[in-house]
Amino acid sequence: MRIKISLIFFLLLNYSVSFAESYIKASNGITWDKNNMTYSAEGDVEFQNDEIKAYANKIKAFYNIENEKEVFEIVNLDTDVKIYYNDEIFSSNSATYNKLSSLITLYGDVSIVSPKRYLSGDELIVDLQNNTRTLKTIEEDSLAEAFIKDE
Amino acid sequence: MSNFLKKINLNLIILLLLLSQFIIFFFNSSTERATFNYRSDSLEKFTTMILGEKGVDVITADKMIKIKDDKTLLIGNTSLKNNEYEISSKNVTVDSQNKITSSSHKTQTINDQGTLKSEGFEYDQNKDIIKFKGESEFYSNEN
Numbered sequence A: 001m002r003i004k005i006s007l008i009f010f011l012l013l014n015y016s017v018s019f020a021e022s023y024i025k026a027s028n029g030i031t032w033d034k035n036n037m038t039y040s041a042e043g044d045v046e047f048q049n050d051e052i053k054a055y056a057n058k059i060k061a062f063y064n065i066e067n068e069k070e071v072f073e074i075v076n077l078d079t080d081v082k083i084y085y086n087d088e089i090f091s092s093n094s095a096t097y098n099k100l101s102s103l104i105t106l107y108g109d110v111s112i113v114s115p116k117r118y119l120s121g122d123e124l125i126v127d128l129q130n131n132t133r134t135l136k137t138i139e140e141d142s143l144a145e146a147f148i149k150d151e
Numbered sequence B: 001m002s003n004f005l006k007k008i009n010l011n012l013i014i015l016l017l018l019l020s021q022f023i024i025f026f027f028n029s030s031t032e033r034a035t036f037n038y039r040s041d042s043l044e045k046f047t048t049m050i051l052g053e054k055g056v057d058v059i060t061a062d063k064m065i066k067i068k069d070d071k072t073l074l075i076g077n078t079s080l081k082n083n084e085y086e087i088s089s090k091n092v093t094v095d096s097q098n099k100i101t102s103s104s105h106k107t108q109t110i111n112d113q114g115t116l117k118s119e120g121f122e123y124d125q126n127k128d129i130i131k132f133k134g135e136s137e138f139y140s141n142e143n
Helices: A002-019 B002-007 B010-027
Strands: A022-026 A030-033 A038-048 A053-066 A069-085 A088-098 A103-114 A117-127 A132-136 A143-146 B046-052 B055-068 B071-081 B085-095 B100-103 B107-111 B114-118 B121-124 B129-132 B136-140
Touching: A022 A053, A030 B114, A030 B136, A038 A069, A053 A088, A069 A103, A069 B136, A088 A117, A103 A132, B085 B121, B107 B129
Parallel strands: none
Antiparallel strands: A022 A038, A022 B136, A030 A038, A030 B129, A038 A053, A053 A069, A069 A088, A088 A103, A103 A117, A117 A132, A132 A143, B046 B055, B055 B071, B071 B085, B085 B100, B085 B107, B100 B121, B107 B114, B114 B136, B121 B129
């Protein structure tokens, strides 16, 4: 009986692994530059990996090969940027997502929307690893925000 | 709890889960490859191998028509394969003077990183850049 239940859990776990995919979708084409190891996409562009889901009008994704698999390391997003991370939505004119340093930096008309707050400014640095948000506003004091996890 | 579990036919659940995963595996397999027909005894089933800087390029098509010295049409199902990727499309134009290969038909490209589907493509051999036209989606093997 226990073995059977364990097997069911294993199979269900396998589902989540099967559906966790990275992708780029674009309405106006994707360009693969092999020498510079980039994918550039234009139009209504959608990007997703295991951390974030993002929308923009232009995306340039830099990849590297690890264990014979591609990993998107840096993604530059331009125009009408919207990034979804857990229950937060970050919006801006442009942004850079760096998977290696777990940082998202957003520039121009920046806003954070989550169920309990709305903040806006000119530049936002989201540290996914340390779970902090730093919002900068031109000619005003910057706002730093830290989320404390219960462990 | 145990009475509840006994009522559930666990064998049936396991069988259903295994069956559904087999279906997912076969329909989403990213390692799918097109079958090649190496009969090159006529232009109707055209196959050629070109030794390039980065290895051997294998080009297959249902039919090959040479329009000019520097322009060739590959009619029907066409495949361009080398050690980095395989592009499958239809009615491909090869401009050997400008080194541009293109198609305006549905295209599927499989490389080491994943699978890219688009409404056409244009490969600029000089710049080594492939532009995938129209609605395009690239699914990576990252995870």
